[in-house]
Amino acid sequence: MEDLVNQAERLTAEIAATSTFPRVQRNLKQLAETGQELWSRTSGQSSLSRQTAQVSASILLGGRGYDLTKVTQQLESLSSRKQLTQGRRDGSVDGTAPSTTGTGTDPDAVSLAARDPAVQSFLRNERESAILSAVENVKKKTFDQVDKFFWQSVQQEWEEEKVRILNTTLVPDPGSPEDSIFLPSADQTMMSAVTSSSSFTGVRSEAVPAMTATTEPKKMIDTVMQLMKEGKEYDHIVGCIQTDGCRNPGSLDKLRPGLDVDHLIEQMAAIAERDAFLEDAVKLYDLSGDHDKALQILNKLLASVVATDPSNNPHREKVEQIALTLAERYAVQGHTAGKLVSSTFFLLLDLMTFFTYYHRQSLHDALDTITKLNVLPLTLSQLDTRVQEFKKMSIEIQRNIPDLLIACMNILYAQYRETKVTAMPSVQKFGMSPEFGNREQRMTEIRGKARTLITFAGMIPYRMSGEVNAKLVQLEVLMN
DSSP, X not given: OHHHHHHHHHHHHHXXXXXXXXXXXXXXXXXXXHHHHHHHHHHHHHHHHXXXXXXXXXXXXXXXXXXXXXXXXXXXXXXXXXXXXXXXXXXXXXXXXXXXXXXXXXXHHHHHHHTOHHXXXXXXXXXXXXXXXXXXXXXXXXXXXXXXXXXXXXXXXXXXXXXXXXXXXXXXXXTSOXXXXXXXXXXXXXXXXXXXXXXXXXXXXXXXXXXXXXXXXHHHHHHHXXXXXXXXXXXXXXXXXXXTSOEEOOGGGGGTTTSOHHHHHHHHHHHHHHTTOHHHHHHHHHHHTOHHHHHHHHHHHHHHHTTSOGXXXXXXXXXXXXHHHHHHHXXXXXXXXXXXXXXXXXXXXXXHHHHHHHXXXXXXXXXXXXXXXXXXXXXXXXXXXXXXHHHHSOHHHHTXXXXXXXXXXXXXXXXXXXXXXXXXXOEETTEEOHHHHHHHHHHHHHHHHHHHHXXXXXXXXXXXXXXXXXXXXXXXXXXX
């Protein structure tokens, strides 16, 4: 003690010698009071912090439906139960309970807490929640596996059905005529595949229509194109339009609205056009509602056959039949084709009528038809107007003007020759007979029409072959 006092005095002397600050003089009583004050402050703040934490916890747990006081009691009971269990594990071999002296834990209180209904309910809920969670996980995995297996089975059976469909189209039916082969309904085959696959389970059966509507459109296109290339009927797949405008649905139409049937048929039409199946392309474009595209292709077909002799060109009759069917329906039901395309279409049909009369030697009807169409000038007053109208014509019309000029010149020459040899003038006392005067006037009119056509041929901005020009000049010379 004496050594401690000596050290304190020595430390005090050192501090006094080196410090520049004023010294604070306090006795033991003052130090005790200051210490007590610091302890009071620290104890108060700790108590306040605990109170604040308890209030925050009460607010948070209260919003979740928990009573903080009850939860605290349950936790204390669980803690007591844990201590009791631990004590039992640490007990003697003979089963006597270990001493609880100094632990503050009453075994009876712990047993009472373990039998608390609230604690038992809490534990039971936790256990049931764990069991339900495990069951749900197993259920989800099972459904996913069944669903995956189901769609794999559907896909496999549909692949087998497609092979069977294609084989059916290629192998003649022994019970049918050699020229008629029937393809099973596409919607029936697809639905049978799906139905047979889904019969073992009811999982997502509502998804079947959507699946059939989107199953490999390319395979459907390939099937139709194969039938088209073999010259076989495919209306039962894509449908057709009757003359009254009503649409007979095909197998594809039964897949609406999940499948865009019009777009799929339009794709088939584009492929048919690319592969030069132009009559089929016209039919499919018309079926898809693209009237403008249908008439564009049909105009090209008409332009290639319009001037030919129908008795020597079977293809002309086929194209004409397609054109007349569309013309009749479009005239009554209307269409969506552009003005130039539609006007070209109807004019080509009229020109086809003219050439039909011409090749049948119905020359009067042929000349009457071409006069009403106002395509060629037959008088000098019409010349400038027809030249200007020629510039606005489509290429399908312009390319047929040379054949049209030669046909008209042949008709005029036939009329001229017939008029010239019909009756010889009779010499009478008072000069020529009246019939002779009328004949000369008629021949003059015919020569005037021929000269107008020659002039028109030289004025239009179209390069005609030398053969055509030579033929026109030759016929005009024979009429003079």
